[in-house]
Amino acid sequence: MRNLWIFISKYNAFFLFLIFEVTSLIIYVKNNSFQRAEFINSANKVTGGLYAKADEFYGYLSLKEVNDSLARENAHLRNTLKSSVYADTVTKHKVTDTVYKQQYDYIVARVINNSVNHNNNYLTINKGSKQGIAKGMGVICNKGIVGKVVFVSDHFSLVQSLLHKDSQFSAMLADNKEIGHVEWSDDMDPHKGILKDVSNNARPKVGEWVVTSGYSLFPKGVPIGKISSLRTKGGGYSLNMEITLSVDFSKLEYVNVVDNKFSKEQEALEAQQKKDE
Amino acid sequence: MTLYNLSTPFLYILFILLLPFEIPNVLLFVLAFITGLTIDAFYDTPGLHASACVILALVRIFFISVTVQKDGFDNEPEPTLSNKGLRWFSTYVITLTLVHHFFLFLFESFSFSGLPYIVVRFLLSSLFTVFLILITGLIFFRKKERK
Structure with missing residues (x-):
């Protein structure tokens, strides 16, 4: 455990970079319809069923608006x-x-x-x-x-x-x-x-x-x-x-x-x- | 000006470039992230400039650790043109601007289709940004006081 801490603090720049880069890319992909389309296309092959289930669920949430x-x-x-x-x-x-x-x-x-x-x-x-x-x-x-x-x-x-x-x-x-x-x-x-x-x-x-x-x-x-x-x-x-x-x-x-x-x-x-x- | 369609300068990265040498990494990343997000808020591209700025911060850390001795920070605390001289400063600016703009335009298009157009935009914009940053450095140039 101590070695792990030493390792992380030694390369703290890299880990900080990972955290912030992933955060900003998530923000980016979530907010941009073009990139989202690309992202979901590739992700769909893996988790298509999951998306369908989620969509079904969200459909219920919007019934009131409908x-x-x-x-x-x-x-x-x-x-x-x-x-x-x-x-x-x-x-x-x-x-x-x-x-x-x-x-x-x-x-x-x-x-x-x-x-x-x-x-x-x-x-x-x-x-x-x-x-x-x-x-x-x-x-x-x-x-x-x-x-x-x-x-x-x-x-x-x-x-x-x-x-x-x-x-x-x-x-x-x-x-x-x-x-x-x-x-x-x-x-x-x-x-x-x-x-x-x-x-x-x-x-x-x-x-x-x-x-x-x-x-x-x-x-x-x-x-x-x-x-x-x-x-x-x-x-x-x-x-x-x-x-x-x-x-x-x-x-x-x-x-x-x-x-x-x-x-x-x-x-x-x-x-x-x-x-x- | 036809050049202007292809070449968009992003002078704001100068803020990240000019942060003091001894700034903690955490603070550097946070400031870079916030700067990027602020720009994004106005360009309406949430996350795009933030991600490019975070990469810029990482490259900045690498570049400084490779090229600058740790003990010389006392009398020249900031990486400015007047402190570090034209050769070091222009290398610093060109490298970091190229990295930032490369990832910026890559993330913006998010694909390799239309690559020639992206490359032209990337190169011309980098040129413009570097030019503006060097001009800014010259405007705020202060002669070193000899002790």
């Missing part, structure tokens, strides 16, 4: 959907410069707090007024409608979910376009809703889709649920029916906040229309 990007892309794709574009066919012969206007914008957000078992349920999402969310906007997810924004801070928003005694959204039967409105069912089951005030002329069938009507916060045709039972109390002049909600509120992760641009521009557009006439 999810985020996919959710963002969904929102982007929704923006290009036909249902989010206001087809201005009625006034096309008057307004000649535009055929389509973007009516709905979608802002993707993550649900950071959620409840389904209270009398009045709210959920909190991680986007706020800084990201363009305002009070009264509708909230949907990929399965259907979720609720509407009732309170906005800089970076967070409180959403009154459909599972709320005061929630009421305009809806229609998907097949024969009969209008009604959707509420949460009285027995506080998070999977059930009630479609109310449908005209007596409608002939709804069990299993028929109920979708948004396009008259309120949401674009037309966003699913709400399927009719599960036609025998419900109340009614009289109109039909009430029970629906199974398509959204599983207990498992919400990503939602899209609907920004209806048309609601702000409506008055201006109408004024323009009159002027054109």
